Amino acid sequence: MSVIKVPEADAAGWRCAACGEELVPRAVELEYLDSVFNVELPACPRCGMVFIPESLALGKMNQVERLLEDK
Amino acid sequence: MRGMGRSLLPFTGKRMDQAELRRLENQCIQEEPPQCVAACPLHVDVKQFCSLMAARRIDKAWGVLAKTLPLPGVLARLCDGPCKAQCVRKDAGGAIEIDGLERFCADAAKPVGPPRPLPPRRKSVAVLGGGLTGLCAAWEMVRRGFGVTLYCAEPGRDLAALSESILPKGVLARELDGLRAMGAAVEEGAEPTPDLLESLLEEKDAVFADADDLPEAMRDFGEPDEITLGTRVTGLFASRAGETSAVFRAAAGRRAANSIERFTQGVSMVTGREQEGPYPTRLFTSLDKVQSVPPIIADGLYTEAQAREEAGRCLQCECMECVKTCEYLKHYQYYPKVYARQIYNNESIVMGTRQANTMINSCMLCGLCETVCPEDFSMADVCLEARRSMVERGKMPPSAHEFALRDMAFANGPKCVLARHAPGADASGYVFFPGCQLTASDPGGVEAAYGDLLDRLGDVGLLLHCCGAPARWSGREALFEESLAGLRSAWESLGNPKIIAACPTCIKTLKSGLADAEIVSHWSVLRALGLPEGAEGGTAALAVNDPCAARHDAALREDVRALLEQAGASLAEPELTGEYTECCGFGGLLSEADPELGRRVAEHRAAAREEDFVTYCVMCRDMIAKTGKRAMHCFDLLYPRAEDPAARPSPGYSARRENRVRLREDLLKRLWKEDAGNGSEPFEDVEVGFTDQAASVMEERRILKSDVQKVLLRARETGKRFVHGGTGHFLASHRPVVVTYWVEFEERGNGYLVHNAWSHRMRVKGGKA
Numbered sequence: 001m002s003v004i005k006v007p008e009a010d011a012a013g014w015r016c017a018a019c020g021e022e023l024v025p026r027a028v029e030l031e032y033l034d035s036v037f038n039v040e041l042p043a044c045p046r047c048g049m050v051f052i053p054e055s056l057a058l059g060k061m062n063q064v065e066r067l068l069e070d071k
Numbered sequence: 072m073r074g075m076g077r078s079l080l081p082f083t084g085k086r087m088d089q090a091e092l093r094r095l096e097n098q099c100i101q102e103e104p105p106q107c108v109a110a111c112p113l114h115v116d117v118k119q120f121c122s123l124m125a126a127r128r129i130d131k132a133w134g135v136l137a138k139t140l141p142l143p144g145v146l147a148r149l150c151d152g153p154c155k156a157q158c159v160r161k162d163a164g165g166a167i168e169i170d171g172l173e174r175f176c177a178d179a180a181k182p183v184g185p186p187r188p189l190p191p192r193r194k195s196v197a198v199l200g201g202g203l204t205g206l207c208a209a210w211e212m213v214r215r216g217f218g219v220t221l222y223c224a225e226p227g228r229d230l231a232a233l234s235e236s237i238l239p240k241g242v243l244a245r246e247l248d249g250l251r252a253m254g255a256a257v258e259e260g261a262e263p264t265p266d267l268l269e270s271l272l273e274e275k276d277a278v279f280a281d282a283d284d285l286p287e288a289m290r291d292f293g294e295p296d297e298i299t300l301g302t303r304v305t306g307l308f309a310s311r312a313g314e315t316s317a318v319f320r321a322a323a324g325r326r327a328a329n330s331i332e333r334f335t336q337g338v339s340m341v342t343g344r345e346q347e348g349p350y351p352t353r354l355f356t357s358l359d360k361v362q363s364v365p366p367i368i369a370d371g372l373y374t375e376a377q378a379r380e381e382a383g384r385c386l387q388c389e390c391m392e393c394v395k396t397c398e399y400l401k402h403y404q405y406y407p408k409v410y411a412r413q414i415y416n417n418e419s420i421v422m423g424t425r426q427a428n429t430m431i432n433s434c435m436l437c438g439l440c441e442t443v444c445p446e447d448f449s450m451a452d453v454c455l456e457a458r459r460s461m462v463e464r465g466k467m468p469p470s471a472h473e474f475a476l477r478d479m480a481f482a483n484g485p486k487c488v489l490a491r492h493a494p495g496a497d498a499s500g501y502v503f504f505p506g507c508q509l510t511a512s513d514p515g516g517v518e519a520a521y522g523d524l525l526d527r528l529g530d531v532g533l534l535l536h537c538c539g540a541p542a543r544w545s546g547r548e549a550l551f552e553e554s555l556a557g558l559r560s561a562w563e564s565l566g567n568p569k570i571i572a573a574c575p576t577c578i579k580t581l582k583s584g585l586a587d588a589e590i591v592s593h594w595s596v597l598r599a600l601g602l603p604e605g606a607e608g609g610t611a612a613l614a615v616n617d618p619c620a621a622r623h624d625a626a627l628r629e630d631v632r633a634l635l636e637q638a639g640a641s642l643a644e645p646e647l648t649g650e651y652t653e654c655c656g657f658g659g660l661l662s663e664a665d666p667e668l669g670r671r672v673a674e675h676r677a678a679a680r681e682e683d684f685v686t687y688c689v690m691c692r693d694m695i696a697k698t699g700k701r702a703m704h705c706f707d708l709l710y711p712r713a714e715d716p717a718a719r720p721s722p723g724y725s726a727r728r729e730n731r732v733r734l735r736e737d738l739l740k741r742l743w744k745e746d747a748g749n750g751s752e753p754f755e756d757v758e759v760g761f762t763d764q765a766a767s768v769m770e771e772r773r774i775l776k777s778d779v780q781k782v783l784l785r786a787r788e789t790g791k792r793f794v795h796g797g798t799g800h801f802l803a804s805h806r807p808v809v810v811t812y813w814v815e816f817e818e819r820g821n822g823y824l825v826h827n828a829w830s831h832r833m834r835v836k837g838g839k840a
């Protein structure tokens with residue numbers, strides 16, 4: 001499966017508070033209603049905590065959620 | 072037109088089937104033809120014609136006539152407009168002068184050639200007699216691809232005597248040219264004789280005789296059949312002699328053509344012919360708000376300006392009664408006949424996107440459409456059934472009603488539910504049931520009202536519970552039953568007292584759900600007891616707003632008005648009121664399915680009158696208050712507490728929950744001297760404040776204070792959070808159940824100040840978010 005890149009996932013200025021690391025793009029699996037997507041999202045390179053910005057949650061992700069709910 | 076107010080549909084949870092779709096499509100009459108079109112013996116599209124004429128598109132308007140009328144130049148000038156007797160405008164100034172308009176159009180429009188006939192069908196027919204009827208029959212048949220020969224002494228002999236002002240020279244000749252151009256042969260000078268008839272019957276597939284152009288002696292075939300115009304002689308069709316109206320003559324010609332078509336095809340001569348010639352139509356068009364305007368009468372032909380003005384009086388008849396009154400129906404741009412099909416299609420989809428889900432979930436289930444519809448079409452029934460079937464088949468979008476159902480579960484949870492006899496009593500004659508929204512919005516009002524009932528009625532218990540309406544509205548019948556079962560057992564634990572319910576939705580829901588309970592409205596009890604002490608009527612006139620749940624409860628509406636008037640209120644009625652009241656946008660959980668439309672509906676309602684609103688449903692009160700309109704609940708007047716209650720903002724979702732919890736705690740402590748015993752959960756101890764911006768987006772995004780507290784607690788426990796280099800804000804997330812919440816915050820002493828929050832339902836696989 002190819003990895004979807006999302007330009008909205010802009011983590012500028014944020015870093016992991018626990019590890020002190022800058023965030024780096026990482027392939028993660030997002031799932032909803034039995035569908036799985038491979039998406040590249042900013043994450044902490046040490047602890048792996050994934051960052052989902054407001055614009056992504058309310059934009060693309062919300063659209064996809066609605067689409068899947070109407071399937 | 073009066074709705075039945077069937078609040079309780081038999082619950083099937085089945086998909087709409089073809090038969091049901093057809094029944095619904097037939098019930099909505101919006102697509103039925105207008106009166107004029109149905110009354111016209113030839114079914115000219117008068118409505119379209121008028122619309123084009125009013126728009127000065129005269130050539131186009133002529134096209135409408137020429138496509139339907141045989142020999143249009145002749146018919147348009149000779150028709151005396153029998154449709155006028157049915158025109159809806161006749162009761163608002165006078166029928167549209169359609170005959171005058173047609174004459175003007177025939178004169179002013181650029182002539183068009185005859186229609187292009189259908190491909191030849193290799194059947195040949197004869198028309199015997201060339202009066203107007205015969206000419207029209209020939210026209211209709213040649214159009215349909217018959218080989219037509221017309222035998223007559225002189226075509227249009229019966230029109231020859233007409234004056235120049237009625238039928239100008241050359242018009243008939245031009246239409247006869249058209250007839251020939253379409254392929255008809257015209258045998259002039261062929262005086263009809265019995266021999267000719269006999270040989271034609273032999274040689275042709277069928278013969279039509281224009282009885283008015285035959286010698287008396289030849290009419291020995293008997294009176295032609297009314298429906299088929301068939302005669303005793305097989306293959307011979309004839310008009311009935313003596314018709315004087317031009318358009319009815321033309322209609323006879325068309326009827327004969329239809330018969331001959333059936334005859335030559337060997338199909339039934341009689342079935343399905345009800346709509347040839349004038350027929351009754353079911354279309355309803357209201358004259359409400361239509362100003363009476365008299366017709367324009369001209370001595371001779373209309374001028375163009377007159378014609379436009381006269382055509383402009385046409386009402387462009389349609390029904391749309393429900394769409395006119397319902398913002399939701401308007402929003403989706405069609406009408407229930409179309410919506411029924413969209414819902415049927417939505418339910419039939421196996422693979423692909425269900426486009427109508429939001430539409431189905433946006434109906435307020437308020438019943439106004441059924442009340443205004445001439446055919447009692449209930450969009451509410453259709454949408455509720457569709458929701459139930461979606462739930463039943465697992466096709467209801469999970470997010471559609473979740474927030475409202477979570478709120479209902481909270482209201483039915485241990486922190487909110489209460490069932491008690493009056494303090495010190497061990498039995499209840501009555502129990503007060505304020506409902507979960509009144510307790511959420513105005514706990515002080517509930518305390519005052521309950522105190523009043525205790526003072527004046529005595530043995531009144533208290534029952535705090537949700538009536539289950541959100542579950543019902545969401546189509547989750549099983550959940551509704553479950554909520555009802557909890558309510559029932561609480562009620563039975565009090566010894567089945569009479570229920571005094573304050574909220575109209577509760578009253579309606581309980582009446583159907585707890586059918587064996589005696590349910591009285593709080594307002595009728597107050598009316599019987601007299602006004603509570605201190606009741607006020609307000610200083611200025613108030614617009615009284617009936618909630619949609621009171622639509623079919625005239626006694627309830629009356630009680631409220633009587634009470635308010637006793638209190639000295641002067642009441643004004645919105646245009647849509649009583650049985651015809653409009654929903655505030657809360658009904659049917661519209662605000663969950665489409666918050667934006669919900670807001671527009673509330674704004675629309677709020678604009679119905681200038682005066683401050685007073686209503687007896689707290690959701691109406693809050694929905695209208697949210698638009699910025701001043702609005703009160705009756706409790707604000709009957710149990711006055713605050714300075715300016717009409718300006719009280721609608722409490723947010725979190726405050727509503729806290730109000731319910733606190734009300735229960737306060738009442739238990741004050742009246743029953745008990746501690747609520749709500750062991751607080753750890754997250755509740757997280758101290759948190761919100762910027763205005765954060766509070767407002769949380770409300771919009773349906774994020775509760777408790778959701779935020781859970782995130783913050785989790786971040787505190789795990790230390791997992793992001794930090795922003797510029798602002799120093801932290802960001803943490805947590806997924807309590809099915810939604811992941813993100814909170815952007817800063818630390819403030821022991822607590823937090825929240826700047827922003829958002830959520831999503833997708834989950835990071837293997838991750839915590």
Ligand code: SF4
Nearest residue numbers: 107158159385386388
């Ligand atoms: S008002 Fe117009 S559309 Fe209605 S019946 Fe009369 S002519 Fe027809």
Ligand code: SF4
Nearest residue numbers: 397435437438440450
């Ligand atoms: S919102 Fe009310 S009036 Fe509109 S379609 Fe639904 S039930 Fe009918």
Ligand code: SF4
Nearest residue numbers: 099100390393444448
């Ligand atoms: S009121 Fe609405 S549902 Fe009823 S016939 Fe008219 S358009 Fe159709």
Ligand SMILES: [Zn+2]
Nearest residue numbers: 016019044047
């Ligand atoms: Zn980390």
